[in-house]
Amino acid sequence: MKMKTKVAMLAILMMMGTGSVFAKIKAEKFLVNGKCEMCEKRIEMAALSLEGVSKADWNKETKEIEVTLNDAKTSLQIVQEAIAKVGHDTDAVKATDEAYNGLPACCKYDRAVLKAPMKPMKYEHK
Numbered sequence: 406m407k408m409k410t411k412v413a414m415l416a417i418l419m420m421m422g423t424g425s426v427f428a429k430i431k432a433e434k435f436l437v438n439g440k441c442e443m444c445e446k447r448i449e450m451a452a453l454s455l456e457g458v459s460k461a462d463w464n465k466e467t468k469e470i471e472v473t474l475n476d477a478k479t480s481l482q483i484v485q486e487a488i489a490k491v492g493h494d495t496d497a498v499k500a501t502d503e504a505y506n507g508l509p510a511c512c513k514y515d516r517a518v519l520k521a522p523m524k525p526m527k528y529e530h531k
């Protein structure tokens with residue numbers, strides 16, 4: 406590839422990056438309580454079902470979810486409410502007992518865990 410083409414591509418990529426700042430695309434992280442792969446699907450689907458959420462990735466080890474959202478269309482609060490609605494406590498919004506009790510037995514996570522302040526999350530890239 407010619408140097409000029411590379412520079413042009415880099416410029417385009419940088420412009421796209423700046424563009425998303427104006428479109429208010431934000432990456433956010435918060436805690437969601439859950440247990441297994443089924444929880445992972447449920448949590449991620451709840452977030453992804455919202456308009457404005459383009460990415461949701463929950464980690465069952467750290468209980469941390471990473472979401473990419475468009476601030477013009479949704480908010481962190483809305484995402485957390487949607488996740489709580491399917492039965493999973495988040496650090497800001499708790500699920501109702503009904504929602505929690507509706508979870509399959511294998512997904513009944515320990516609700517006490519998120520009440521205690523958790524250790525600062527360390528992200529370990531494998």
Ligand SMILES: [Cu+2]
Nearest residue numbers: 441443444512
């Ligand atoms: Cu589960």
